[in-house]
């Protein structure tokens with residue numbers, strides 16, 4: 001097929017006419033959401049890796065901004081984070097100025113004396129994120145490793161506290177935790193891992209505190225992306241619930257190593273998910289890259305390639321087995337938006353009940369089948385007949401998520417161009433999948449034994 005406009009989402013972020021991968025530097029500042037992202041400013045394949053930039057007032061309408069931190073012939077600008085340096089601890093601001101500071105991985109290349117090394121560097125903005133300047137004495141953290149990347153920095157303990165960086169030693173399957181008072185000098189504090197799933201490299205860590213819904217309990221959540229070894233094959237995002245004292249993360253138990261970790265998403269296309277910093281009111285909002293390293297370079301759109309997921313508000317909810325797990329609620333546009341389809345269903349999940357939901361093009365040629373199986377208490381998503389599927393051998397997939405032991409599930413289906421997101425059990429089980437139908441999947445048919453599920 002030729003790549004068509006109906007594949008470009010209207011409420012998910014895509015680059016105008018280039019490549020993107022991981023979200024970077026997610027930041028809320030002065031009423032504006034900032035999304036930086038791994039970007040090739042010159043093409044629709046991975047390369048010349050720079051931080052692209054977009055801004056939004058509502059997380060579903062994005063304005064393209066100029067490239068924030070551009071690759072040079074000797075430095076690719078890999079993933080990282082950004083913070084508001086409220087107290088000007090870095091000294092990058094003049095008196096009365098609040099610097100925004102980006103912490104990214106320098107992947108040195110070409111003629112650089114550090115070629116092959118990955119180290120952590122800084123850039124700062126003194127005009128609320130519009131323009132960025134590299135720190136003159138980069139890198140600020142170099143351990144001489146070729147696999148040391150994706151720093152996520154946050155403030156621990158408020159004004160009296162300190163900066164914390166979580167960063168991966170990718171092939172050792174561990175997260176290193178460093179602390180700093182000024183974002184420039186970093187002191188090693190501890191390691192976390194190997195733990196949970198280690199079938200691939202560890203990438204893009206995040207660490208934050210979340211409330212357990214309906215209680216006064218708060219737990220820390222360590223997020224670690226993994227490629228390959230994800231739950232549906234290829235890349236995926238695992239997480240661990242535990243405790244953090246400002247220096248060391250201790251998981252609640254060793255379930256992750258015996259039964260496997262919890263996953264933020266059970267589809268194939270939710271990777272490198274990290275959270276926004278600077279969000280007021282204790283809200284935690286995450287965003288992921290809606291693709292999979294298995295085939296990210298082959299997806300049939302042009303000239304743009306890849307999309308972000310919707311932003312997702314997260315908290316912890318106890319499952320019937322007592323374990324707190326992440327629940328996710330998508331941020332949707334307040335008004336109806338042509339091209340975006342949201343279905344809300346309540347589906348039985350008791351033994352003997354099977355519900356088939358078919359999302360199809362008007363002529364029925366391309367179809368995605370979502371099956372809720374009450375015996376196995378699962379949802380499967382079959383995209384084998386969803387349109388363009390043979391651009392890569394692993395794409396035509398049937399993927400499964402388990403549901404909590406409850407008699408019915410609320411299922412929200414969000415379809416937007418080439419992205420399909422399923423939020424089941426009120427966001428406690430999600431499946432994110434790319435699809436490339438020849439026309440939009442405008443039709444829905446629901447089939448099952450009595451009683452009928454309610455379609456709103």
Ligand code: FRU
Nearest residue numbers: 022038078079149150203272
């Ligand atoms: C994750 C990742 C990161 C790296 C970036 C490079 O998808 O591999 O580890 O910083 O992409 O683009």
